[in-house]
Amino acid sequence: MPDRADSGPGVRRRGWRARVTGLVMTVAMMSGAAVLAVPGSAQAGVFGPDIACPTDPSIVWTTTVAARNTVVYQGHLFTVTSANRTFIASDGRTVDNGLSSPITATFTSQQSRTYTVITKVGTSAELTSKLQATVSVDIQYSRTTAIGVNAQVTVPAYSRVLGLYGVEVYDVAYTAQRVWMNLARSKCWDRGTQSDTTSAPTLVEGWRFTAG
Template sequence: MPNSHGPTRRWAGAAAASMLVSALAVAVTPGAALAATPCPPGTIRGIVGGYAYLYSLVGAVPAFNVSDSRSVTNNLDQPAQATFTSQVSKTFSISVTAGTSASLFGFLTTNLSSTIQRSRTTAIGVSTTAVVPPHGRVVGEYGVEAYLVTYDVQEYRWVGGLNACTPSGPLTRATANAPTTTEGWRLSNG
């Protein structure tokens, strides 16, 4: 006996399959769930992961990162000459509280000073002399000049194929200590 519902069942099955495929196609349309827009000017891509950062410099003050400290006290009634020699080596690196050291380094060397280093290790055996006044004291500090930086940073999720950015969190205010290429002794009366 012929099946009177055969073509109708086949058509209904084909229509259901077609609707399922259409629904899946809508669900996986690229970019539909992302609110990515072109990255703002000045955004620096992070080296690790798919993040980008937009920095704004709030302020920077000079600092001195001390790796070694010595003092000489003169108890004589006449001046005395003192020699200070560095005997401790220490490494100073950009300290990052928000963003990445690589992207912050790129921003700071462009917008603050080209002398900033990602990392700087002080030398051993560097000497200087000073005259210590009668009944006085001289303090010698060896180290690296630096900047104490305050900055704002906005993190973005970087969409590489689209070269676009999606905000990935609130604007954050942060601080960093940024060493420079300038190294040496700093003498003061103690």
């Protein structure tokens, strides 16, 4: 026969409380797991470091697939680190005057060359827009130097004149940060930054003359 002390009302109450406590703990553990599994509650760092969404108006946002059944906006934030204006020649001529009196020489451009803004990240149109807004409105996406442009120059006696035909460009160094943004436009992630350079042509082209 079992000991009556092990089967009294007090023992039954303790057993009931133990079962209830165990059930509460189980529900709490299940609830905790459910909270962790709620979509969006642990999104930080899923697609890269969280960043403030950029507001640069030159960014062009397009949609891209970030993961299965997940579409985000993608944009590129360009930052110019340096821009130096210089002249690049597409054609050149020289005239030597061996006479004892000055002469007039006519220089004509006969070769052309195309200069284009190039980027490996984003599009050249996006980068050009950024350069026009932050460096110079003279910058163009692409420019081909003209041919048949004439210029007359006086060449002094016993001297040489060098004529170069070309275009003024900006030698640009820049960074391009790829950014992903959720469709609600409320959260953004850094997808990496690349550094690069390009030559950005301007509207200014023509002849430049120097003593030989």
